[in-house]
Amino acid sequence: TILLLPDGCDVQRLQVLDRDEARRALGLPLDRPLIGYIGAIFHRDAQLMARAFDLVRGTHPRAMLAVIGYCNRDVAALVADPGAVIRTGFVSYEDMNRYLAACDLCWLPLRDTGANRGRWPLKLNEYMAAGRPVVATAVGDVATLMRKHEIGLLARDRPEDLAEATAQLLSDPALRKRLGRNARRVAEEVFDWALLTERLEAFYDNVLSKERA
Template sequence: MMKILLIVFNWVGKGTYWRALKFAEHLCRRGREVTLLATSQHNRIGIEERIINQVRLVETPDLFTGSLRSGWDMWNVCNRIAWLRNHDFDIVHVFEARPVALFPALYMQRIKHISLVMDWADWFGKGGSVEERPNPIIRNILRPVETFFEEHFRTWADGTTVICTTLQQKATELGVPPNTIVMLPNGCDTERFEVIPHQIARRRLHFPHDMLIIGYMGSIFQHDAELMACAFDIICQQIADVRLLVIGYCPIDIRQLVKKPQYVIQTGFIEDEYLNNHLASCDVCWLPFKNTNANKGRWPLKLNDYMAVGRPTIATAVGDVVSLFETEPIGLLAEDNPMSFAEKSMQLLHDSTLRLEMGTHARHVAETRFSWADLTRRLEDLYQYILKTGTK
């Protein structure tokens, strides 16, 4: 039986943890023994182990708290390497290249001679999301550090997985052999999310039945939030009975950016069991991304959740979303300016038949093109290729 180690720097339940967990679960279904190494949400000492859907989840401590648990704590690194000294695997797959994930993976490759696969799911360094940090001092300090860890070790890997074409191109430019690169976008969790009529979802949440609701889920960059707010202001001038539902943790209070804050419902963190109803209560969902490298160098997991619940999406024409929308009628594309985004949104809000057709097709795409089972099969093919050939 193939023994696989997946490593993330994220704490349990945040960010790329979900990408790694879904691959881990489906690898287990294929008869593999999988361990996922992640950061504990709260612990500063002690390593905890538990089983989640056949996956052995190992949670390591971190001295930082909250959002500072972002992959830089050497205490976390030491705990991971100490745990790994007594465990062996056939292959190790590290998700992103911050020290908490990278150093234990390199230990396994260099000291224990285990084949290494590196995943690239976000453009963190120079030109990428580091440029979105509002504090110029922090931005200037982190830029060279993020860039070094993100780029320097890419050619050390025996195989590479990337989430989008922008990062595939960057990996190739860094010297990663193209035959060892596999592009794997995020899949859709059609088991976790189901299609629920929005009237039923709203009744469960005590939301009004006679309103048009636009949904957005998760975190957002400042410039994207400003785009979203301006577009919503334009829509409010044309449609009186509309609401913007901001679902889950969002670092920016959208209500402070719009002219009618009473029309914005911002939930803050909500338990996983309530996500389905919140998403299903929406008539349309939003991806208001500015045309930046940070947005081109990723694949928005929220889009997969929108598709899984069978809701159409209005998205800006940025990154790999463009080719998806051009080949699959799951929503409408707009330019990355408020007027275009608002106009496309109103077009869909005024057409309930088109919303239903696009939402139904979105669920079909979620079940087929973005099946986690199919994506995992492709990932396992890469593992088998690496183990068969030895190295790149």
């Protein structure tokens, strides 16, 4: 018997916060589109993200990119306008929550590689817990989850497609709101660590009861 459990979300610690209040707390402008990305990134994925961001700026010239937390790549050096990239460096969990809340959407730019097909990017869990709509490339299990639960838009792993999906979502506040609500619901109903713990305990109980029989 096999039980497949995903990595979970801390839905108690990460909350859905008001966008404008989060921006005020962080000193961010209220009227500029903001795309978020958390953590480290592979080199090819960083190139994809940077090129897509330049293209997004073609349709949304005031758009900004927030690289939240530690990142192993200098994404700002890869884009045409480094001043449009916010690099937070290490931040507290509370400020990470605020930065996520401040974002209009979050990115998951994965090149279609064996490494990306075979892994689960934990940053997606943080996006969902914060109730952020996601724009991702259709790679691996991420694509399956997003299609099933409608938490964002999918694109091919090309800068043009990622930028097009991003521009579409930036231009549609109602869609962003609906997808963000779906994301938080999935975090609470599917990925909550408490629920996953219950599933694991029930699995152990079932296995042990069969062994005793």
